[in-house]
Amino acid sequence: MPATQNDRYDVIVVGSGAAAFSTVLGAVDEGLSVIMVESTEQWGGNTSMSGGGLWLPNNPLMKREGAADSREEALQYMLKTIGEPGPASSQERIEAYIDSIEDFVITAERHGMEFMRDPDYPDYYPELPGGKIGRAIEGMNFDVKKLGEWKDTQRGVVPIPVRTNDVWLLGRAWSTPAGFIRGAQFVFRTIGGLVRGKTLVGLGGALAAHFANATLVKKNVPLLLNTPAIGLETEGDRVVGVRVKENGRERVIYANKGVMLGAGGFESNQEWRKKYQNVTGYTSGNPGNLGRPIEFAQELGAAVDYMDDAWWGGSLAPFDDGPAGGFLVGERALPYMMIVDGQGKRFANEAESYIDLGHHMNDHDRGGDFWMITSGPYNKRYFRTFSIQPGLMKGMAEKGLKHSAKNIDELAGKIGVPAANLRETVDRISGFARTGIDQDFHKGDSAYDRYYGDPTVRPNPCLGPMDKGPYNAYKIVAGDLGTKGGLVTDVDSRVLREDGTVIEGLYAAGNTTATVMGHTYPGPGSTIGPASVFGLRGARHMAKS
Numbered sequence: 001m002p003a004t005q006n007d008r009y010d011v012i013v014v015g016s017g018a019a020a021f022s023t024v025l026g027a028v029d030e031g032l033s034v035i036m037v038e039s040t041e042q043w044g045g046n047t048s049m050s051g052g053g054l055w056l057p058n059n060p061l062m063k064r065e066g067a068a069d070s071r072e073e074a075l076q077y078m079l080k081t082i083g084e085p086g087p088a089s090s091q092e093r094i095e096a097y098i099d100s101i102e103d104f105v106i107t108a109e110r111h112g113m114e115f116m117r118d119p120d121y122p123d124y125y126p127e128l129p130g131g132k133i134g135r136a137i138e139g140m141n142f143d144v145k146k147l148g149e150w151k152d153t154q155r156g157v158v159p160i161p162v163r164t165n166d167v168w169l170l171g172r173a174w175s176t177p178a179g180f181i182r183g184a185q186f187v188f189r190t191i192g193g194l195v196r197g198k199t200l201v202g203l204g205g206a207l208a209a210h211f212a213n214a215t216l217v218k219k220n221v222p223l224l225l226n227t228p229a230i231g232l233e234t235e236g237d238r239v240v241g242v243r244v245k246e247n248g249r250e251r252v253i254y255a256n257k258g259v260m261l262g263a264g265g266f267e268s269n270q271e272w273r274k275k276y277q278n279v280t281g282y283t284s285g286n287p288g289n290l291g292r293p294i295e296f297a298q299e300l301g302a303a304v305d306y307m308d309d310a311w312w313g314g315s316l317a318p319f320d321d322g323p324a325g326g327f328l329v330g331e332r333a334l335p336y337m338m339i340v341d342g343q344g345k346r347f348a349n350e351a352e353s354y355i356d357l358g359h360h361m362n363d364h365d366r367g368g369d370f371w372m373i374t375s376g377p378y379n380k381r382y383f384r385t386f387s388i389q390p391g392l393m394k395g396m397a398e399k400g401l402k403h404s405a406k407n408i409d410e411l412a413g414k415i416g417v418p419a420a421n422l423r424e425t426v427d428r429i430s431g432f433a434r435t436g437i438d439q440d441f442h443k444g445d446s447a448y449d450r451y452y453g454d455p456t457v458r459p460n461p462c463l464g465p466m467d468k469g470p471y472n473a474y475k476i477v478a479g480d481l482g483t484k485g486g487l488v489t490d491v492d493s494r495v496l497r498e499d500g501t502v503i504e505g506l507y508a509a510g511n512t513t514a515t516v517m518g519h520t521y522p523g524p525g526s527t528i529g530p531a532s533v534f535g536l537r538g539a540r541h542m543a544k545s
Ligand SMILES: Cc1cc2nc3c(=O)[nH]c(=O)nc-3n(C[C@H](O)[C@H](O)[C@H](O)COP(=O)(O)OP(=O)(O)OC[C@H]3O[C@@H](n4cnc5c(N)ncnc54)[C@H](O)[C@@H]3O)c2cc1C
Pocket: 014, 015, 016, 017, 018, 019, 020, 037, 038, 039, 040, 042, 043, 044, 045, 046, 047, 048, 049, 050, 051, 052, 053, 054, 055, 227, 228, 229, 230, 262, 263, 264, 265, 284, 285, 286, 288, 289, 290, 291, 292, 293, 311, 327, 480, 481, 482, 509, 510, 511, 512, 524, 525, 526, 527, 528, 529, 531
């Protein structure tokens, strides 16, 4: 049967996160017709639930603000941190990423998206050649009332206008004047928005809302919710459309130019987590990210890579069947705490980037016991974001995942680690705190560690003596912000076969793909950055084809 007008678009986009929206943005910028399909009842994916940072070295906001950076330094840094572990992270792809950052930002701004820079946020290895501070950007706080009815189906959005730079300062709201002032500013911003009748959101919610405003609202791009892509239509070797399930019925939508798979990773697919990663997946991501689009591209011969890897990070252990209780970032860099294994011994720099900590946990004892131990001053001085999550602390305590004790011996007994080991570890880290030098794991050496530390604690803002109780122990697991393995794509986001040939008509970006970042995470926003840039590159290529 010939396709009707409703069944044919220039571009079909599967998913509704950064990769998908950026492709849509590119398509409308090129004057192409485009439709989006989203499997769940909410749009936005992990992008909308996220911190919303985009790591975009040498970006236009830096240039406007006179912050020094260059293509050469960006390339030097990325080659150093990423290496070339596979074709997804080839120098050619890294250069394509760096070279399209300006196009992404300028195009997004032309369509009304507004960004701000995070000038204090360091790269995750700022001391390496080409490393810098202040390469990340984020969407400005956004009034979701502008989205009309789309407001009601946005995923995971928290209705407060928080910003990245608030997060680390708020952690010290009780301990430093700067933290206290930032807390007050944040409260005024929130109240100010309410008084003006706005529903301001921040972080990933703001970024996703900016994308939706530029496309769904301003350009009337159709987005079908509850409509999973279930397969690809081909003519000969070329992908010409997508099979979807809409209202329980199969429908085929055809694409003149191309199909973009921007359907996220497979973090919520426990079978695949076991098969590829030999872990129970404790993700903070979207339950709809099951990896099915990776599979149906593989059925056409697509190559995959990095399937064993994820955007890992230490997370509070879940106390029910839900996702991990809290993804730990700044909490680990503060002083007067440490993370130990089931033997009561430290095994890594607690303040290192989340992906490094996840890798270290998995390499040290995959699926084993790990505890975050906090001592008296930590519990008193620092605002712990996770402790305000309703029911979390109580639930963890009831399930034996959180314990409190007056002294270390009592705590060791409660968490089942050898007391002598735990005492020795406490003595050792307390000694390091006094000299300021962590001889074992170098906590606090890097500017990245210190970003989340407490500057009032000297000589090392990330280390404090742990000789004062009471103590808390929280069970932690190797959680994640999503998976980072998937389809291998070229510089234009075209999906490749094992032999390196292109599957015509098929594109992919974001966590559906093997990331350009390889096994690492060079700086804040290293997943949404490439999802956005390669989404746009795919659309630009479709326009030319
Ligand atoms: C709490 C949290 C904080 C984070 N903070 C940051 C940050 O600050 N910076 C950063 O760079 N990264 C961050 N991340 C990671 C980042 O959010 C993701 O890596 C990124 O958003 C992935 O974008 P994407 O477009 O690939 O997929 P997603 O945004 O996950 O979107 C994929 C969409 O596809 C849909 N889908 C799946 N299968 C199908 C199908 N068969 N048919 C149709 N639709 C389908 C999904 O339901 C989903 O809506 C964070 C993640 C979390 C959870």
